[in-house]
Amino acid sequence: MSGRSDQSRDSFFLNLRFLLIVCVFAANALEPLIDASSLANRWYTWIFMFHMPLFVWVTGYFARKNLKGEAGAKALLQIMVQYIIFQSLYSLLDTAFFHVQGVHHSFFAPYLLLWFLASHFCWRLLMLAMRRVSLAVQLTTSILLGTLAGYLPFEGTWLSISRTFVFLPFFVLGYHMTYEKISFLLTPRFRAAAIAGSLLMLAAAVWTSAHLQTGWLYGSMTYTGLGHGEWYAGLIRIGIYLLQLAASAAFLGFVPFAAGWLSRMGSRTLYVFLLHGFIIRGAASSGIYAYIHTTFGTLCVMIVACLLTVLLALPAVKRAVHPLIEPNVGWLFIYANRIAEHFPKSRGVPNRMQSKS
Structure with a gap:
């Protein structure tokens, strides 16, 4: 392949990672409004159809570079230290200022967004354990574990065990993904169809926001907690997997190939991820959301979330907090x-x- 194509291999995934962190910030910023604003509810539902599966998928892709050996051991240590640092910081601030309801202050119960660090640690260990079997076996096993996780007799937020298993299939797919495997799909015709499909899903969120419990998209709740204690509730999880795969594939149509400022921002998404929670929780505890009632206000929240994502991804932020984040x-x-x-x-x-x- 040409040098330009080689450069695009990672730039596509970095571009995707930055677009996804924008969605993460926007969804978390909209969450306090979803009961009061139908627009916020619909955007929130649409984003949750794809943003966590794709974020896990792209995390699996980059994990292939440092899963084994010395690099893999150092990556696990760094994730563990990051978790300890930010679990402590968020818990201290929550106790003093945020006061989020239903939060357990324990290292065994990741604080809100920190579930991703706990699960990432486990995904790496699970991939190491499965690395000697075929992709078909890995994928079948991960789907089975993700489906069975809903039958757990306890809340899946502890140790992020439920989300670890529910999103494991996307990590496995990402780990085995290469640029060549998807490049033929991202032709102009496919991209146009994918964008149209993603916009149709956004339009469909008008219906699904009223009929689909977002708890199914979170991956952290048991079937009983979702009101489905039936033995066949796992089949609904399979249906959710299909919905997430379709929504994720459709969103890929928005992702540019070329390396540029978007790729550079995409290399610093960890900073946005770990820091944006302080902004969201600070805004929620300040009471500012009580004054946002209109469609214009909801749009302003989304715009501000996008601008703050760019701000947190700037090189100056990385220089300032690098020892804390990495x-x-x-x-x-x-x-x-x-x-x-x-x-x-x-x-x-x-x-x-x-x-x-």
């Missing part, structure tokens, strides 16, 4: 290796974390 875990890695050296070696393989998987 903490250096090299010292932990060295320390873990030193501990490992004290354990007996087996089968002649050095007992060191950096040995290749």
Whole structure:
């Protein structure tokens, strides 16, 4: 392939990642309005049809670069440290200012958006465990686990266990995805059809927002919690998977190929993800949403969310909070290796974390 195509391999996924973080910010900003504004409810439902499945999918794609060996061990350590830092920060601020109802302040119950870090850690471990079997087996197993997760006898927010299994199929698909596998789909004809399909789904959200419980799209609730204690409730999960796949494929039509400012912003989405919750929770606790009643107000919320996404993705923000968002875990890695050296070696393989998987 040409050098330009090689460059586009990652730029397409980076562009997608930035568009998705815009959707994440917008959806979370709209959430306090969904009971009061039909427009907010419809946009919120539409975004939730695709934004989490696609975000997990693109996360799986980038995980293939550092899943195994020393790079994989360091990635797991960094996710763990990020989780500890931000679980502590969000919990402290929630106790002092936010006071979100129904939140359990425990390291075993991720604070709202931090479920993604806990699940990402688990997805990597699960992929390592399944890496020696075929894609068909991985996908079948992940769909089965995602379907069975709804039958859990307890709330799935603990350790993010429900979302981990529900969204695992998208991580598996992303891990095995390559630019070549999707490039033939993204022809001008497909892109036009995909955009039209996505807009039709937005229009359909007028109906689905009244008939589809968004809890099905969250992936964190049990079937009983969703009001479906029937033995066949898992079939509804299969239907939701099909809906999410269709909505996700349709949204790909909006994603440009070319590398540029969008790609550069896409390389800093972690900063937006971990920081935007402070803004959302701060705005919600301030009472400002009580003054937003009109369609114009809802549109303003979405516009402000888009502008703040761009702001948080600027290089200056990365320079300011880099040690907090991407903490250096090299010292932990060295320390873990030193501990490992004290354990007996087996089968002649050095007992060191950096040995290749």
